[in-house]
Amino acid sequence: MIDVKSGDWSPGFLFLRGAERLFTDETVAALIRPAIADFQGELRETAVGPARRLAVRCRWYWALTTLFVIAPFTGTDRALSERASTREQADDGWLMLLFYVPLFASAWWCLQQFTAAAFVVGAGVAWALRAWHDRHPAVVVTLSGITAVQPGRAGERNGTVAVGRRAVVEA
Amino acid sequence: MANDKQPSLPRKERLILELLTAEGPTYGLQLVRLSRGELKLGTVYATLARMEAKGYVESEREPLPSGAIGLPRRIFRATGLGIRVLNAWVVLAREFALEVP
Numbered sequence: 362m363i364d365v366k367s368g369d370w371s372p373g374f375l376f377l378r379g380a381e382r383l384f385t386d387e388t389v390a391a392l393i394r395p396a397i398a399d400f401q402g403e404l405r406e407t408a409v410g411p412a413r414r415l416a417v418r419c420r421w422y423w424a425l426t427t428l429f430v431i432a433p434f435t436g437t438d439r440a441l442s443e444r445a446s447t448r449e450q451a452d453d454g455w456l457m458l459l460f461y462v463p464l465f466a467s468a469w470w471c472l473q474q475f476t477a478a479a480f481v482v483g484a485g486v487a488w489a490l491r492a493w494h495d496r497h498p499a500v501v502v503t504l505s506g507i508t509a510v511q512p513g514r515a516g517e518r519n520g521t522v523a524v525g526r527r528a529v530v531e532a
Numbered sequence: 533m534a535n536d537k538q539p540s541l542p543r544k545e546r547l548i549l550e551l552l553t554a555e556g557p558t559y560g561l562q563l564v565r566l567s568r569g570e571l572k573l574g575t576v577y578a579t580l581a582r583m584e585a586k587g588y589v590e591s592e593r594e595p596l597p598s599g600a601i602g603l604p605r606r607i608f609r610a611t612g613l614g615i616r617v618l619n620a621w622v623v624l625a626r627e628f629a630l631e632v633p
Binding site (some may be wrong): 371372373377391392393394395396397398399401402403405421423425426427428431432460509 | 549559560561570574575576578580581584585591597600601602603604605606
């Protein structure tokens with residue numbers, strides 16, 4: 362089976378190489394490689410003509426950029442726990458934060474008020490989001506909630522649904 | 533009392549399980565196409581990875597066409613647990629539907 366190695370210049374190669382530096386092997390294998398494989402597959406099978414190929418590339422580069430942003434927060438539980446428990450991964454986190462320094466520093470000379478406002482508003486929005494989520498926990502369905510439901514019991518609909526709802530909220 | 537070990541089924545995971553059971557094993561890009569805009573390219577792989585960690589889906593590499601270079605696609609299929617959780621969701625949804633006046 363043919364595979365992409367670090368020296369190959371196939372579509373998505375730079376994303377793959379960057380991901381291997383930034384994320385754990387588990388995250389790269391679970392998130393980045395399948396995405397790049399589909400990117401390459403779409404280019405191989407459906408993209409005919411330079412304009413179409415450019416459109417496919419742009420769409421995928423945007424998708425891969427999004428994936429890079431969310432990857433630290435949505436990896437497998439094991440990968441996340443490894444990231445939280447190792448000094449090496451914590452250093453990677455600081456590296457990500459450092460990306461913001463030149464961004465704000467370069468904007469300061471012409472956008473002083475805006476930059477300061479961005480800090481304040483960003484902190485406010487983060488606090489508001491956290492407060493909202495604390496008061497509105499995610500609603501999910503659990504097998505215990507489902508097994509508590511007894512379908513087809515005439516005359517007990519209210520009681521049955523109350524059981525179901527309680528189980529869902531508890532989850 | 534909530535239990536972290538209990539299976540949960542958020543909306544996008546349910547949609548992916550529905551697509552996988554209806555259409556059969558497929559890859560992430562095809563799931564995005566089949567979802568008609570409900571799944572996004574930038575997030576579907578994170579959802580699939582989470583579902584694989586939960587045991588709802590499993591994956592294997594698709595062999596590349598002869599002469600092709602690049603990474604092999606990852607083909608996802610629903611597991612027995614995933615199908616059971618989806619079926620259980622259908623039972624619960626039916627119960628909630630009975631409450632609609």
